[in-house]
Each structure stands twice: as structure tokens, then as C-alpha cells.
Amino acid sequence: MHLPFDVQRFTARGFGGHGGRLGIEYHAHGADWCELQLPYHPDLVGDPASGVLASGPIITLMDMATSFSVWLKRGQFVPHATLDLRVDYLRPARPGRTVVGRGECYRITRAISFIRGQAHDGDPADPLAHVAGTFMLTEA
Amino acid sequence: MTELPPYARLLGLSEDPQADGPPVLVMPFADPVLGRPGFLHGGAISGLLEMAAIVALRAALDGEAARIKPVNVTVDFMRGGREHPTRAVGLVTRLGGRVANVEAIAWQESRDKPIAKARMNYLLVRNDP
Numbered sequence: 001m002h003l004p005f006d007v008q009r010f011t012a013r014g015f016g017g018h019g020g021r022l023g024i025e026y027h028a029h030g031a032d033w034c035e036l037q038l039p040y041h042p043d044l045v046g047d048p049a050s051g052v053l054a055s056g057p058i059i060t061l062m063d064m065a066t067s068f069s070v071w072l073k074r075g076q077f078v079p080h081a082t083l084d085l086r087v088d089y090l091r092p093a094r095p096g097r098t099v100v101g102r103g104e105c106y107r108i109t110r111a112i113s114f115i116r117g118q119a120h121d122g123d124p125a126d127p128l129a130h131v132a133g134t135f136m137l138t139e140a
Numbered sequence: 141m142t143e144l145p146p147y148a149r150l151l152g153l154s155e156d157p158q159a160d161g162p163p164v165l166v167m168p169f170a171d172p173v174l175g176r177p178g179f180l181h182g183g184a185i186s187g188l189l190e191m192a193a194i195v196a197l198r199a200a201l202d203g204e205a206a207r208i209k210p211v212n213v214t215v216d217f218m219r220g221g222r223e224h225p226t227r228a229v230g231l232v233t234r235l236g237g238r239v240a241n242v243e244a245i246a247w248q249e250s251r252d253k254p255i256a257k258a259r260m261n262y263l264l265v266r267n268d269p
Contacts, residue, residue: 022150046147053147054148056184085214086215089209092209
């Protein structure tokens with residue numbers, strides 16, 4: 001038996017673990033999508049010379065936003081694991097800017113959830129990353 | 141080895157002094173890299189793989205001060221990351237004039253049982269004329 005997925009309740013006290021350490025927060029959601037945000041922090045930098053964020057925090061942001069979009073589309077929390085995730089880095093994130101990651105679940109089958117998403121740092125029309133991937137239910 | 145950036149310190153990465161051959165990075169199992177209870181976060185595993193790829197690429201560039209710009213990465217997750225240290229190594233499959241193709245693999249108890257594998261493409265901005 002699974003509980004209905006209430007994204008605001010789920011995120012009300014912030015995140016533990018890796019998402020919490022990165023400072024990821026809830027931003028917005030709809031029936032099959034979720035936006036999370038990653039405020040800029042010097043600890044997340046991959047290139048000290050430029051101050052640009054490492055790619056790992058962007059992957060984590062998108063993994064979590066797309067994960068939530070699956071539970072929103074399925075209408076319940078179901079345990080799942082990322083099967084694969086592809087990230088295209090369209091441009092570097094601007095140092096100092098909060099990154100918003102939007103994940104969308106566009107298709108579900110009994111065992112697999114298909115997702116896509118984009119990340120931007122202020123203007124959704126000027127994305128910095130595009131992702132595509134799949135999750136697999138671990139109890140299907 | 142080149143100094144690791146702040147994000148690598150957040151992951152707790154260090155170079156495995158016992159490893160032969162190309163540099164092997166180690167990530168401890170600790171709260172800052174956890175996802176669902178009892179498992180590593182896939183994003184932290186991805187971050188480890190990208191760092192291993194960059195370290196391998198820097199080694200392949202052999203001191204040349206080229207800028208490395210990530211184009212894309214594809215990560216396949218094979219097993220959940222459990223309560224063990226995770227190791228990762230990168231392999232430069234082709235070092236070209238403008239592009240480098242790199243793979244990285246992460247494992248825990250046995251290198252024969254990878255927990256994740258990634259393939260990355262990097263654009264190289266070389267400084268020489």
C-alpha cells in the first residue's frame with residue numbers, strides 16, 4: 001500500500017542527505033512536473049577559476065526534480081531507482097545565480113517512468129541544461 | 141594530481157593511494173552523499189564519475205593548460221550504492237584536438253560489479269596557437 005504523494009508536505013522540512021547538503025529546495029509543481037531550485041554556493045563550484053558550478057549538483061537537481069515528477073504523475077509515492085540519465089550542458093550556469101530545475105514525467109508503464117527536463121538560472125527560455133532518462137520501480 | 145575543486149571536497153573525495161595505474165577516486169559513504177535511506181544518491185555517484193573523468197582527462201592532457209568544457213554525460217545505474225566506500229576511475233577513449241571522449245566506472249566491493257558507468261564528451265579549448 002502506498003500513500004498519496006503530497007509534494008509540498010514531502011518537501012516542507014527541506015531535504016536530508018545529498019539534496020540537503022547541496023541546498024536544494026522546492027520551487028513549484030503541477031500534475032506531472034516539479035521544479036526544484038539550487039541556490040548558488042561556493043561549495044558547489046567545479047572550476048575555481050571561473051566560479052562555475054560543477055556538473056554533479058545539476059545532475060542531482062535534475063534527478064530529484066524528475067523523480068518527483070514521476071510520483072506526481074503516478075499520484076503516489078512508489079520506491080524507484082534511476083536507470084539512466086543523460087544531461088546535455090547547453091551553457092555554463094552563471095556564477096551567483098540560483099538554478100531552477102524542471103522535471104517532467106511524460107510516460108509511465110508498469111515498471112518504467114520516462115522523464116525529461118530542463119534547468120535555467122532565471123530565464124526559462126534560456127536553459128542551461130537538458131535531461132532525459134528513465135526510472136524503474138523497485139517493487140514492480 | 142591536480143587539486144580537487146570545492147565540489148569534490150563536498151563529496152569527500154580523495155585519491156586512492158593503493159591503486160595502480162590511472163588515478164582512482166574514493167568517496168566515503170556518509171550523510172552528505174546519501175539519497176533514499178541506506179543508499180547513495182545517484183547524483184552523488186554521477187558527481188564522483190564526472191570527477192574521475194576529469195582527473196583522467198587532466199592526466200591525459202599531461203600538464204597542458206587546456207580548458208575542459210563538458211558537453212554531455214550519460215549515466216547508467218546498475219546497482220544501488222550501499223554502505224561501503226565507492227571507487228571510480230576514468231578512461232579517456234579518445235583525446236582529439238577539440239573533443240575528448242571519456243568513460244568512467246564506479247564500484248564498491250569489487251571492480252567486476254560496477255554500480256554505475258558514465259560516458260562523457262568534453263570540448264577542449266587549447267591555448268597553443
